[in-house]
Amino acid sequence: MTEPLVARMRAFGTTIFAEMSALAAETGSINLGQGFPDTDGPAAMLDRAVQAITAGANQYPPGPGILELRRAISEHRSAHYDLSYDPAGEILVTVGATEAIASAVLALCEPGDEVIAFEPYYDSYAASIALAQARLVAVTMRPVEGRFTFDPDELRAAVTPRTRVILVNSPHNPTGTVFTRAELEAIAELCQERGLIAVTDEVYEHLTFDGVEHIPLATLPGMRERTVMISSAGKTFSVTGWKTGWICAPPTLVTAVQTVKQFLTFTSSAPWQLAVAYGLRHELEWVSALRAGLQDKRDRLMEGLAAAGFSVLRPSGTYFVQTDIRPLGFTDGLELTRRLPELAGVVAIPTQVFYDHADRGRHFVRFAFCKKDEVIDEAVTRLKHLST
C-alpha cells in the first residue's frame, strides 16, 4: 500500500513527547519532559465528577456546553478580568484547549491563509494549521535580559495580505514568558490595523509567579471584538486528563468555531463540565495554592539546574524552565536530550522541536517542574553528574 497518511500531515509522525516519554520508561529515567502534574486536582471537584456520573449526567450535553458551566465561566471572566461574556452565544465548551485551537484555525482559515505564531510554539499549532491547509509564519522569541521576547518590527514585517489569524500564547509554553502590556499593545495595534483575528491560548492564565499577572489580550481596547480567548480546566485545576476547555468570543466568532467543533466531537463530556463549574465557583483558592506551590518548585528546579551547570532562564509562568546548555559544553539540545537518560537518568525536551527555524533554538532544553519535590530533588541530584 502506498503511504496512507495525507501529505500535509506526514511531517507530524511521532511527537517528541512520545519519543522522550518512551525513552524515560525504557531507561527508568525521571521524566521532566512532558508537562503534566503528578498530583491530583481539588478533592471536592473530583468528587463532584463522581457525583455527576452517579446522578445520571451521562448523555449528550448541549452543543455549546452545559449551561451551568457556561454561567460559571461567564461569572469567572467578569470577576477576574472584568470581561463580560454572555453564557448564551459567547461561550463554547470544548474538548480541552487543543480542540478549541484546532476548531478555531479550521473555522477561520481558508487554504493558503497565513497564521502568525511566536516560536518556539506549542506543537499542536503547526498540525492544526496544516490540517486547514493554511501556512504558519513563525516570529521568533529570543532571550533579552534573561526573558524570551519578540521584536515588534519583526512581528510587523511578518504580516502580509494573506495573514488571517495571530495565535498568541501567554503565559507562553515553552519559554515561560508572560507578555507585558506593552507587548500585548504591539500585537493589538497590528490586529486592528491589519484586520486580524487573535486566537489567544491562555491555558496557563492562573499559573504565574513573582506577582506577575496575566493580562488577557481581549481586555485591551478594541480587542474583545476580534479575539477568540481559549482556556483549559486541565491546566487550571491539574486535571489534564479531563480534556475540558472553552472559548470566549463575540457571537459571530463563537458560531464559526462551533460550526467546526460540532462535527469534530459534537459536544464535550458531561460529568467533567459539571465538576469544572464547581471548580470555578469554589476552588479558586486551591488554584492560588497551586500557583504558590509551583513557584517554589520552579525555584527548586532552577537552583538545581544552575548548580548542575546549566544557564537557566527564569519563567514568569507555566510549568516550564528553559536552559541554555552551552556552559556544559553541549551545543545541540536534541543530541543532549537523547543522551541524557544514559548520562544522568533524566528526560527533558529539546526546545528546537518547537521552532520552524530550529537553529535558533538549538542550544535550549526545556525542563518541567510540575512534579513532586522529591522527584525534582532526585532529578537535580542526578543532573549534577553532567559536569563531573
Ligand SMILES: *Cc1c(COP(=O)(O)O)cnc(C)c1O
Ligand atoms: C497543555 C496545553 C494546551 C492543551 O490543553 P488541553 O486542555 O489539554 O487540550 C494548549 N496550549 C498550551 C500552550 C498547552 O501547554
